Amino acid sequence: MVPRNDAKKAIVDATIELIQESGGNTEELTIRTIAERSNVGIGLINYHFQTKENLIEASVQQIIGGVISRFKPDMDGKLNSVEQLKTVVKSVADFLAGNPSVSRISILGDLKTPKTFDNTMQTAKGFGLSLKDMNIPDKDKTLLMFMLTSVLQAVFLRRELSEELFGYHFDDKVQRDRFIDVIMNHMKWKGTDTDE
Structure with a gap:
């Protein structure tokens, strides 16, 4: 048995x-299986x-937090800030589409119990790193990136209806990228070479 403090x-x-072995299908997990794997009693769980x-949500938040902390988009410096941001947003959207079970748990967990440094805010702040060269106050930049994150999450959560609602099927990479281009092209980017 594992010591109680561990x-x-x-x-x-x-x-x-x-969760990872099941491909994110958390419905298959049982407390008994988790207890056996962790070498602790069910009572401790x-x-x-x-x-x-609660256990699955805590575990998924840790998975997503790890993904966010390791996420380093490949930027060669040839793109302007907005184009870099598009690349990063598309990568995050690809992760959501490729990991729907854990992504859904993470997003809904953040909505249920919002925190200053939850995965939603970490994503928004991560998006903001692409805009470091823009002449926008940090609070405004964080708000813009939170808005972008929220739209992405909402479309992901409604992905089964996205084609009917928005004309883009979120699970199709080409359509998903087009959707992100539309969103990004309609945002006003003051302080860049793409501002109007």
């Missing part, structure tokens, strides 16, 4: 492994997380 980490680590949903 149990919470062992539980989350085991849950992350199981209930003590630390109360419900399977």
Whole structure:
């Protein structure tokens, strides 16, 4: 058995492994399987997380947080700030489309319990790094990037209806990229060579 003070980490680590092995299909996971994998008793899982949903949400937030912290878009310096941002947004949209189960849990978790440094805000601030050369106050830049993140999340959450609602099918890479181009082209970018 895992020592009690290491149990919470062992539980989350085991849950992350199981989520990844299941391809993000969290419905297949059971508390018993998690307990066996983490080498702790079911009672400790209930003590630390109360419900399977709380445990899965905590584990998914950690997965997404790790992805965000490691995300380094390939920028060769040839693109202006807005074009760099488009590239980054498309990469994030590709991750959402490729990992729908964990992405949905992360987004809904952030909506249910918003925090200053949750994955939504980390994504927004990460988008803002592409605009470091723009002459926009940081608070305004963060707000613009939060708006962009929110639109991306909303379309992702409604991806089954996106073609009917918006004319773009989110799960189709070409259409998804076109959708992002439309959104980005209609934003006003003061302080860049693309401003009007």
